[in-house]
Amino acid sequence: MKIGILGGALDSDFKRYRNKTYVREEIKLLDKLFLLLTNPGLFAIVNHRYGCWILSRYSSRDLRYYRYFFNLFYYMGKKISIMWGKIDILDGLQIGPGIFISNKGGVFLGAESIGSNCTIDFAVTIGLDHNGHRTTLENNVVVGNNTVIYGKNIIRNGCVIGSNSVLTKSIPEKVYMKGNPAKLQKNNIDSQDFICLNEY
Amino acid sequence: MFSNIKHDFARYYKIELGNTDPTLIRKIRLLLKMPGLQSILIYRLGYWILQEKNNVFFSYRVMFLPVYVLLSYLTTKMYGINISVRANIGSGLYVGHFAGIEVGKSQIGSNCSIHQHVKINSKKLISDNQQTMVIIGNNTWIGPHAVINSPVTISDGVTISSGSRVVSNIDSASLVMGDPARIIRKDFDNSLLL
DSSP, rough: OOOEEEEEEEEEHEEEHHSSSSSSOOOOOOHHHHHHHHHHHHHHHHHHHHHHHHHHOOOOOOGHHHHHHHHHHHHHHHHHHHHHHOEEOOOOOOOSSSSEOOOTEEEEEESSSEEEEEEEOOEEEEOOOTTTTEEEEEETOEEEOOOOOEOOOOOOOOOOOOOTEEEEEEOSSSEEEETTTEEEESSOOGGGOOOOOGOO | OOHHHHHHHHHHIIISSSSOOOOOHHHHHHHHHHHHHHHHHHHHHHHHHHOOOGGGGGGGGGHHHHHHHHHHHHHHHOOOEEETTTTTTTTOOEEEEOTEEEEOOEEEEOEEEOOTTEEEEEOOOSSSSSSSSSOOOOSSSSSOOOOOOOOOOEEETTTTTTOOOEEBBBOTTEEEEEETTEEEESSOOOTTOO
C-alpha cells in the first residue's frame, strides 16, 4: 500500500469527518480548510500524512536538506496537535485511508501498521510492550475509549474493542471484545453498527 | 530541590537517550521535546516555594509564586499533566507521555515511573482512624491508564500493569494486573522497565 499526500488517502479522511459538521456532499477546498481548522483529530492525521510524504519523497541522502527544511513544518504541526488535540502519532507509522480519531484527544498511536477505515475513540493507547513488539491493526477496526492495546498481536478485520478494556492477545475476525483483561462478548458482528459519529 | 532535579534529568538521560552523560545540545533538545520533564521541573519549583507554608510570607520564595501558578496552568492546559504541590514526590520521577495525568495528594518514593492517563488521588474519608493518603514506595513502575484512587499503601519495587485499578494494599516486588487489581506474580524484577 502506497502512502502519499496525493494518494487519495486524504480525501477519504475528510469524508469521515464530514458527517459531523454541515459540509456539502462534494468537499470543496474551503470546506476542507473549515474541517481542518475545527477538528484536531483531522489536523493530526493530515500532519502525519505530510510527514510520511516527506519521508517517502526525500528519503535519499542527496535530498537531505530538502527533508530537513520540510520537516520543520512537520514538527511544528506535531507540536500543535500535541497541544491542541493531545494526539501523538509515531513518526512514519503506516496508516490506511479513512481513519477517524476522536476530537477529544488523548490518543497515542504507536502501532506497527493501521489498516483502512479504522475508528479510534478518545484516550486510547496502542503501543509497544517491554520487549519492543508492536500491535498490527487491520481494516474496519473500532477501538473504544480508555483502551490499551499492546504486545505482538494482530487485530483482524472488523473487530470491535469496547471501552475501558486492556487487550494483549491476537483476536480473530469480527468479534466484540471487552473488559480488563478483554473477553469475548459476541461473534460475527458488523463493526459499522458500533460507530455513532454524533457522540464523538 | 536541586539534587532531586539532577536525579530526574539522570533518569531521562538513561531512558530516552541511553547515555549517562550526553552533550549540551542533546540535553536542551530533550528538555524541549519531553512535556513530562517540563512539568516535573515546574512541580519541583512549586514544592520548593510552598514546603514552608508557615513562614511563606516572610520568605523570598513567595516572589516565584506567580511564575509557578502561570506555568502550572499552562502545563495543565497544554499537555494535560496536573501534578499538585500536595503530592510529596521523591527524586528521579519519570513521566513518559503527556495526556490525562493527575497526581493529587499522595506520597511517592524515589525512582518511580508514571505514564499517560494515570490517576493518583486520595479521597477524603469521614472517619479519622483510616488512612487518607495514597503511599507509593520506591522503584515503582505505574503503567498507562492505571487508576489509584482509594487510600492504599504500595510497597517498594511494585509493577502496576497498564489499565489496572488498585483497591488494596500491595506487598513489595509484585506484579499486579486487572480491574480490580490482583497479584499475578511475586518477586517480579522491574529493573528493565525502570
